Amino acid sequence: MxxxxxxxxxxxxxxxxxxxNCQGNKWSANAVTIAIDLAIKALKDSENAVWxxxxxxxxxxxxxxxxxxxxxxxxxxxxxPFTGMCGIEDGKWDEEDSVIAWMPMPEPYKQDN
Numbered sequence: 001m002x003x004x005x006x007x008x009x010x011x012x013x014x015x016x017x018x019x020x021n022c023q024g025n026k027w028s029a030n031a032v033t034i035a036i037d038l039a040i041k042a043l044k045d046s047e048n049a050v051w052x053x054x055x056x057x058x059x060x061x062x063x064x065x066x067x068x069x070x071x072x073x074x075x076x077x078x079x080x081p082f083t084g085m086c087g088i089e090d091g092k093w094d095e096e097d098s099v100i101a102w103m104p105m106p107e108p109y110k111q112d113n
Contacts, residue, residue, distance in 0.1 A: 003043045010036050010043075051101040059102065064089040070101040 013036070051070060059065060069086040073079055075098040086102070087094045 007040050007043050010040050051103055053101045054099055058091055059088055061091050067102040068105055069099045072098045072100060
């Protein structure tokens with residue numbers, strides 16, 4: 001099963017309430033909804049946290065965007081690749097020929113109140 005298939009199942013069953021938990025008690029409707037929403041968000045977030053080799057594809061063309069990138073270590077005189085941020089616009093990376101793989105930037109940290 002793919003993440004997308006799991007998300008679809010969760011979204012379709014989100015309305016179900018009163019499911020028994022492992023102790024045989026019933027969860028409240030609100031608890032079930034919150035749990036499903038958290039699971040859907042986690043699945044969607046995990047899909048964005050995958051390295052994409054530049055040989056597979058580049059980000060969509062358009063305005064300048066910054067991505068988390070694995071860069072060739074030779075860029076900084078290193079023997080091993082390293083992770084950093086790099087921008088791309090119209091299919092051209094800031095550090096041309098140094099980007100090995102990329103992924104979208106994660107959402108900024110938000111403190112719970």
